[in-house]
Amino acid sequence: MRAWRISLPTKIVIPYAPRPAFLPFHGRSKRWACLVCHRRAGKTVACINELIKAGLSEGKKDGRYAYVAPQLSQAKDIAWSYIKQFTGALPGIQYNESELWCQLPGGNRIRLYGTDNADRLRGLYMDGVIMDEYAQHDPTVFDLIIRPQLIDRKGWAVFIGTPAGHNKFYEIYQKSLGIWENEDGTKFDNAEWFSMVLKASQSGLLPVAELEAARREMSVEAYEQELECSFEAAIKGAVFGREMKIATDDGRICNVPYDRNAEVWTAWDLGIGDATAIWFAQQVGREARIIDFYMSSGVAIDHYVRVLKDRPYNYARHLLPHDADKTELGTGMSIVEQLKSMGVRNTRVVPKLTVSEGIEQARKFITRCYFDQKKCYQGLEALKLYRYEYSDKLGIFAKRPLHDWSSHPADAFRYLAIGFKPESLNAAPIKYPNLAIP
Ligand SMILES: Nc1ncnc2c1ncn2[C@@H]1O[C@H](COP(=O)(O)OP(=O)(O)OP(=O)(O)O)[C@@H](O)[C@H]1O
């Protein structure tokens, strides 16, 4: 296999020889690409080199290229050493360790980001973006922040990863194949898409004996998902996997409009220096209707008060985590007091339960929930993805769920499940007359 040669004033050899499976990807001419690849296929290495190639050869002035992982720490752990490995031989290459960018000869830059730190992405333009492990990303960040950044300079994007059920990555994959149905019933036009699936049984990249051992040690579903690229396998260790599948099969993820005759309860997970997530729920008959969801980060509490006020809802209660009445160091006030000072009085701090007790309550609660699929899209994706961390080394799931973008909506949902007690459900038991039955 010949290593890449890219023309610079002196001939420099980048120590990357593409694996044959990735040659069609590197040679594509389409603006958008979706690569569904098995674990250890070499997808991150291929994508980093795609960025380097683009940065050196696309001829853009002040070109900006990005590698985006679900978490910034992940981007740093995985991609930064690959960036250095493959750019180290370039003359005049510069690295910025704190901001995680490298400047290529000619001035174009490649920078690492995480969608957990979406604020860092705002206000930029992009010429090319890799969204690695896309099934694990907060699905709203690309649509709301990154896609607009690609407009003015006609940038490109690559979505790459292993499947995690029917989530946004599945949608992208279906779009790339041209089998996605638009809202008006027409088929999505995939003329500008490159699509590729690489299963371990076909790629020949991993030793057969290793694959056989993995098949023996992993659950059927985990193997199918991670090595055979199955979107149908349930997400490995999904905390609410079963309940969310039943809700989908029952048709309870649908159009759920606001009912003006019922009050709205909210439940918050408050992130200090992290994301804050809010669910909006109504009780109508026996149904818990989850009508809305909101999440943001990097903003002060008055932002969330505005979010409440901007919605036309008639609020009953705002459920807050158990530590919301503790005084904060910076302000000298608790969250409850801060909200009160901004006019949000009807708060209730939910009782402190362990995470697993809260999960049990949430599992039961989901069985009577109807979710609005549009307004709750981000929250629903999080509930489907929220999962126990799996240790490949030990072959077991961790006791606590993984902390990533999905844990904030999931935590807020636990608080909703614990504290959502509208009066209609809480009514005192009916007293029957004493019939003198012993
Ligand atoms: N073209 C290549 N030539 C030689 N080694 C490679 C090549 N591509 C990848 N590798 C090696 O294969 C291993 C897996 O690569 P990489 O991290 O890119 O895989 P991945 O598909 O992103 O895996 P994961 O699913 O774990 O994220 C690494 O050790 C990497 O150095």
Ligand SMILES: [Mg+2]
């Ligand atoms: Mg990878």
